[in-house]
Amino acid sequence: MDFKTLTVQRDGAVLIASIMAPPMNLLGPELVHDLVSFISEAEDDETVSVIVFKSGDPDFFIPHVDVTQIKAYRDEAARLTGEASIAVLFRYLSESRLVSIAQVEGRVRGAGSEFVMGCDMCFAAKESAIFAQMEPAFGVVPGGGGAQHLVRLMGRSRALEVMLSANDYDAELAERYGWINRSLPAADLDEFVRSLAQRIAQFPVSGHVAVKRRVNALALAPIEDFRRDSDLFGEGVREPVAQKRIQAAIKRGFQTRDAEMNLGKLLGELNDD
Template sequence: MALETLDVRGEGPVLFAAITSPPMNLLGPELVRDLVSLIQTAEADGDVRVLVFSSADPDYFISHVDVTQIARYRAEAAKLVGEPSIGLLFRRLAESRLVSIAQIEGRVRGAGSEFVLACDMRFAARESAVFCQFEQAFGAIPGAGGVQQLTRLMGRARALEVMLSAQDYDAELAERYGWINRALPGAELPDFVRSLAHRIAGFPAAAHVMLKERVNAITLASTEEFRRDSDLFGEGMSSPEGASRIKGAIRHGFQTRDAELDLPRMLGVLAEDAEEPRSDT
């Protein structure tokens, strides 16, 4: 499978897909296009049962969406789900007959976090994985399932803390809050995930489908709720304040690899800028 932003290899019924979208694994139209192709191809292959997602970049799993390409990446998502929404694309992954596992090293923020939340299981490197939902810093809400998934996983208070604070959370705290299944030493993570993926793939595929349908009936928010969050995200990001904050963030290095290593500091600078009194002259 030749894809521009995913390095895919198969081991029998398990497909391993490493995200390779330099300079910082932004979720843009190319990566969304390749995710659509991967899901379509894997689902059409009756021998594939488990998808494992990882990153070839030790610092970034998926950083977040490319805010300069929102219309384009939404158009790519529509090719699978019929609507311009990565939230519905991620919900489609959660509904898939395939079992999906995220093997997380590096930063996973914004829609990157929402992508791993759509996966059936999430395992993270204790030393390097970092999680964040920062949309509030731009006057928006998570628009690709984060509100729905985090509230169900963490409960009301912790979900509000995570989303309102726009702070980074390390793997150990993410595990404690329920964001991920487990935090593991980075050296042990690949073998653990590989062993689990093959164990699951060895069980009857029809039972996977049956179990996922029943669990999703209890835990997966409706399509209408995903649509609503997607619309609210778009409204927030395109509002005058949202657009102004995006411009300010880009001036401070937003969407550049080195500057986003410490994204919370940058978001704090944006808040300080917004609070500065304006001259009447």
């Protein structure tokens, strides 16, 4: 497997994909292209049963989409699902025969949060992982399935808090809210995820498929709801209010490493612009 934004290692029936898309792992067309190719190739390899996603950047897992390339990354998603929607792409991952695990260090916001919720499990470093579903700060609905997952994971009130505040949440609070499986010390995270992935991989793939199918029937929103959220985001992000706030955020450093280390503060101050 040869990719521009992913480095892939194999550990038996487990593939570990490290995300490295400089300058800060934004979800743009190159990263979506590689994720699509990686998922497709892994599914085609019958000797692979578990995939792990981690980041090669200690500060950023996937901070959010590249707001300057929305059409381009959506078109890349269509190569796997036939639909220009990352919501449908992430839901595809949830339904895949592969068991997917997100190992998070650094910031994961917006579509990054939606990506890790599309994975089957998520484990995060206590010291460095930061989560946010911040699209409402721009006046739009999360477009990659965020609302669908968050309400089911943490309930109505907490989902509303997370989205309407558009704020940053550390790994321990994210665990307490049900956003992720567990937060662990960074020093223990690699070994924990490796051991879990290997344990799962030793069991029959037929069991993975059967269990995922039943759990998804109970907990995964219908694909029409993901499509609707994707459409609402696409429509909303073109509205003057959203465009004005995006431009105001860009003037203050949005989509640069320094500003996004504390994006929650920046978004909270946008009304001053």
